[in-house]
Amino acid sequence: MTVGIVMLVHTSLERAEQVIRHWIAGGCPVVVHVDKNVDDERHDAFVSRFDGLSNVRFSKRHRCEWGTWGLVAASQDASQLMLETYPEVRHVYLASGSCLPLRPVSELVSYLAKRPRTDFIESATTADVPWTIGGLDEERFTLRFPFSWKRQRYLFDKYVALQRRLGVRRKIPAGLVPHMGSQWWCLTRQTLSAILQDPERETYDRYFSKVWIPDESYYQTLARLYSTHIESRSLTLSKFDFQGKPHIFYEDHLQLLRRSDCFVARKIWPRADKLYETFLGDNAAAMKASEPNPGKIDRIFSRAVDRRIRGRSGLFMQGRFPNWGWENGVTAAPYSVFEGFSELFENFEPWLARATGTRVHGHLYAPDRVEFDGRQTTFAGALSDSSTLRDYNPKAFLTSLIWNTRGERQCFQFGPADNQAVGSDIAYDPNAQISVITGAWAIPLFQSNRNFVDLRLEAARLQKIESDHLDHLRSIHAKAKIRIWSLAEFIESPMEALQTVIDEISVAGGRRLAEAPRIIDLSGFGQFLQNLKNQGMHPYLMGDFPVDPAPQNARPKARRPYLVR
Amino acid sequence: MGFWQSYRLRLQRKRWRIRSLRKRRELSLFVDRTEQIEPDDILLFSTIRNEDIRLPYFLKYYRDLGVRHFLLVDNDSDDGGAEYLARQPDVSLWRTSASYKRARFGMDWITWLQRKYAHGHWTLVVDPDEFLVYPFCDTRPLKALTDWLDASSIRSFGTMLIDMYPKGPIESAEYERGQDPFEVAPWFDSGNYTISRNHKFGNLWIQGGPRARVFFRDEPERAPALNKIPLVKWDRRFTYVHSTHMLLPRGLNLVYDEWGGEKVSGALLHAKFLQSVTEKAREELERKQHFANSKEYKAYVEGFERREEIWCKWSEKYINWRQLEILGLMSKGNWA
Incomplete structure (x- = not known):
């Protein structure tokens, strides 16, 4: 044998x-x-x-x-x-x-x-497997395919469409249950001769000759009639x-x-x-x-x-440039955006880096330059710190940065003084974790030594920009993990808020903050806001900030992080 | 795309083809070995000008990949390169002293030669400083790729130009005839590229890399295009539109996937920044034969005069194609 x-x-x-x-x-x-x-x-x-x-x-x-x-x-x-x-x-x-x-x-x-006695032939019913080629699965058996898919694609497609429209369905010969599978089989003499010598063979042949890809279904279907033992694999x-x-x-x-x-x-x-x-x-x-x-x-x-x-998420290259909404993840990895934190806390960036072990940048979208971690002139992937290059394609800058640093979580500061072009992109990116203290941009103004008229103008401008940005964040389409506090709200219990954000970032998880960042001295800030109001410019994004005395959130208290246990 | 626009692109394609017919008169045959070409051979087309020092390695590299015949145009070299090429057994050479710029930067000549010799062949159009890298290029010859593309009914293969540079000043990158240029200039930028889509031709427009970072920092929109489609199953009706950045008919430009997947793609390693580039940039600036009034070369000369170093601490050192694929600078797609 x-x-x-x-x-x-x-x-x-x-x-x-x-x-x-x-x-x-x-x-x-x-x-x-x-x-x-x-x-x-x-x-x-x-x-x-x-x-x-x-x-x-x-x-x-x-x-x-x-x-x-x-x-x-x-x-x-x-x-x-x-x-x-x-x-x-x-x-x-x-x-x-x-x-x-x-x-x-x-x-x-x-x-x-x-x-x-074993027939080795892969054979499965169409309903149970997702082997769909050219959008046809069960219809392989119920439509007619007189045209070549390779050479006469137009006629092929049109004829399929026509049959669908007319609702034509072929009758499958009695007793047959369509099965499909790999066309490379190994059958026993018994089974094979039964198929070839079947009295009904002419009927079957006539039927299958108009089925699409019959070599994947002819033997696979007929073997089911005669075989005593099918091993459904090739x-x-x-x-x-x-x-x-x-x-x-x-x-x-x-x-x-x-x-x-x-x-x-x-x-x-x-x-x-x-x-x-x-x-x-x-x-x-x-x-x-x-x-x-x-x-x-x-x-x-x-x-x-x-x-x-599906491709690699967050990658844009010469072979992959997905249409909007088809990126399957706009960016390659999760990252965090902090808005207003570096304004409110002293030395926030180094503190955050210590607390989370992530890479912390300054304002990546600052108007004059890209503030990479350590203010390097280039960064991962040889990204340049030139704001012109960045602003030439702000979204590509972000996707490149996140792609280049896969494996290391990135955090960066963002604010109304920065290039806003990327604002909507991060809001719609599920990988972004965005934490906002609204109105914190007023703190640097408060500390600066500029003429009040200029300050007032600048405050109005920043408030407008931030308010537009918040619209994106609050849009129903926003997919990022977003938390928004007003400045007044945040100051009431800063550590609690920080802890929530940090917990999400830290990979190890559950680490309690051992060291708290220092909040900038805000005495007189309430009065500063009041002055703006008096000038007719209502700063509302900070929330209800008491005029005086300055909030007693003071250092001694803030140093004690909340205790979970 | 409406009927009108597609008709206009058709006219444009015809115009380039007619133009190449006219420009063929500028070519004079130097060595003709085209009768050696077999039906399945992969052909390489290129325009060359004073590149003698690069030629031995260039020919060797592509012979090793499996290119069977080189059809080259020598644009008025005076460094003996043409004579060297004429002695090669698999080179057919044409010469011209006409204007490179007015021949659409050499493309008119190439289009004519392709039309005459390349119909039905896989063709590679590269400059002498461009080296094709594709998935599995260390274990599979180019023929394996083109066979696979044929089997998948794909007619064109997209790449990105990756500018390679030395560490230290460019003057220090001394290149010797016959040497692998990437021993001297093995560094590249791995992730500072920007892409947008050209809706008219359907191709991607890629910019960035060291040239944008160093020389076009202040006017990034002027930075050179890095998208290239050098490998095409040629049909005599095809034509390149602008260098090898894009082709007509525009379906050939769709070398990228729009629905999230990755199509198989490669890279062209660009050995531009070797010692000789400083000289060449000055010469080209005088000759004024390059794109956009040779703006690019002006930027280089200025850059070199500022003694700008291209290398930075985030530069990546080239190892092999797998590295490029991991970095996302090329893709295996579904070729495994």
Whole structure:
């Protein structure tokens, strides 16, 4: 008893010949189907190379195109020929010219000999698997597909649309439950001959010849009628990407393929010499007689598909430039924005860096320069501190910064004096944690030594800007983690507020603040606000700030952080 | 895009093609080995001017990747480079002394040669200081990539130009003939690029890197474009619009994914900032044959005079393509 190989050959005939010789050397008869698209001259030359070999046969040629009936017709004829010519064959293995046996043929033969009644064919009902190609799943079986998807896409699409509109549904022949799966199967003589000699075969063939991609459903469906024991998996390692196109193996996959313990892999790049040398060589018996285990290869290819479909969040590059709303995360990692904190606290940045262990920048969007941590002139990824460069594309500046510093959380200060262009972007970014003390921008004004008329103008300007910014933060579309306090509110219990924000940032979590930042001396600030009011400029963003005396939030109290326990 | 705009782009494409027909008269054949070209060969096109010192490594690099034939235009070199090229077994060479600028910075000549020789071939159009890096380029030849692109029905392959520079003043980056330029200038900027979309042609417009950071700090909108589409399965109806930044028909420019995914893409390592660039910049400034009145070269000369150093402490040192892929400067897409 042995295994017969039915091989469908389309291109790279030289490689196919190599593999055929490998199979027959292992004692497996081979029936070859050569695609009719191969010109006669090449075909004849190819056939003549096997002259005199009794265990290679060539079957009637059909034109094979992906997704069409030709592929099924080819395998039917070849299988028929196989069963008739070689009575000693118990299992028939369908392979292609770009399949490569990874384990010695004898191992495959003995593996199948131990499972004489088992059909290896991946076969699942359409309802249960998400294998949708070109937006068609169940409709593969209920519509007609007379046009080629590759060459006549326009007609293909139009005809599908038309049938949908007219509500045309084909009747599935009685007794059939459509199943799909990999087109590379290995069936027993019993099952295969039952399929080929079925009295209803003509009906089935007529039906399937108008189904889309029948080679993935013909045997898969019919095997369910006759098989006594279906193992729903393919012995051929073949991975498909999101367009239903097989992944290709190259020389650098050698170790992976070795460790996969699979019997046959597809599809191999025809020029991958090293793979052919290794696996068709004499000393290929390196693998243990174990069950196929393509787990690692599966992971690599599913990661590749994921990268193609979803990409890396927060990355913008020559191969990925998502439309608005399709970024799947505008930025690469969570970050924190502090508005008004560095105005209210002395030395807030170094304190925050100590308390959280994150990277703390100053006002990244300051008008004169980018205030990187430590006021460096360049930063991660060679970002420049030039405000002109930053303002040329403020959003790209942010996404680059967050991308460049993956693995280290970034915190930065923001305020109404800064470039506001990025204000809405951070509000809509789920990665942003934004904490705002509204009206804190007035503190530097209060401390500055400028003419009151200027101060009044500046205060009015900043208040307007911050108020617009708050509109973004309070918009129903805002996705950032946003906390807003008015200055008066915040000052009442600054440590509590700080603790909440810090707790969210700290990775370790639950660390109590051991050291409190110093609040800037605000005595006289109430009066300053009152003066602004008296000038007709109402500073409302600070909340109700008592005129006098200055709030007694004073240092001795503030130093004591709240105790959780 | 409306019918009208698509019609106008069609006219523009025809105009460039007709123009290249006219400009072909400026080329005179120097060495013709084009009968060696086999149907599946990958071809490389380039315009060269006084690049003799770079040529040996350039040819070696692309031969190793699997380029089978070089179709080159020599624009009036006087450094012996043309003679060197003429001796190579896989080079066909044309010469011209006509204006580079008035030939659309060489593109008219290249368009003509592509039209004549490249139909149905994968073609690479690069400058002699640009070196293509693509996913798995250390283990898979270029043919593996183009076969895969063919199988995926993809006609063009997008890259970004990455400017490489030395540590220390540029004068210190002495380059020897035949040497790998990235031994001398292995540094690059890993993450300061900005991208916007050109809606007319559908391509991305990428700027940034060391040239924006150092030379165009005050007018970033003038910084050179870094998006390039050098590898295309050529059809005689195609034409490059502006250097290799974009093509017509515009579908070829869609080398990026718009729905969040990543398409396979590569990088062109740009060995511009070697010692010779200082001289070259001065020469080019006099010749006035470059884009936008050679603004770019003016900026370089000024920069060099300020003895500006490009390297900074956040510069990244080049290792291999995997590094670029991790940094997000290129992508494997779904090629695994």
